[in-house]
Amino acid sequence: MTTLATTTLATTTPVTTTLAMTSIIVTTRDGATRTLSATPGVSVMEVIRDGGVDELLALCGGCLSCATCHVVVDPAQAASLPPITDEEDALLDGLDTRTPTSRLSCQIPFDETLANLHVTTAPDG
Numbered sequence: 692m693t694t695l696a697t698t699t700l701a702t703t704t705p706v707t708t709t710l711a712m713t714s715i716i717v718t719t720r721d722g723a724t725r726t727l728s729a730t731p732g733v734s735v736m737e738v739i740r741d742g743g744v745d746e747l748l749a750l751c752g753g754c755l756s757c758a759t760c761h762v763v764v765d766p767a768q769a770a771s772l773p774p775i776t777d778e779e780d781a782l783l784d785g786l787d788t789r790t791p792t793s794r795l796s797c798q799i800p801f802d803e804t805l806a807n808l809h810v811t812t813a814p815d816g
């Protein structure tokens with residue numbers, strides 16, 4: 692006689708989807724470096740703001756009208772970011788503190804491909 696194994700699946704176990712947490716690295720104007728938890732699906736500005744870096748004002752809330760979310764991206768990582776739009780480029784052009792790797796952090800959607808992205812908050816200007 693052959694006995695077959697029986698597997699019972701629990702049908703009451705809730706299925707939970709958890710977004711992967713990863714991080715970005717932020718250097719603030721005083722030179723301090725912090726690692727902030729980041730959830731894919733938000734902007735880099737939101738990661739920084741929600742991480743308590745209050746020197747990143749982000750006054751327009753991400754509407755691409757204030758440029759107070761200006762960051763300088765690590766040059767080694769700049770090419771991995773989504774391309775800059777004409778609107779973002781124009782707003783950055785109005786800043787005296789623009790660098791070759793300046794970006795508006797509200798215009799960078801965060802996802803897993805940007806894990807350990809390193810940005811520096813730009814000087815006031």
Ligand code: FES
Nearest residue numbers: 751753758760797
């Ligand atoms: S938060 Fe205003 S342009 Fe980014």
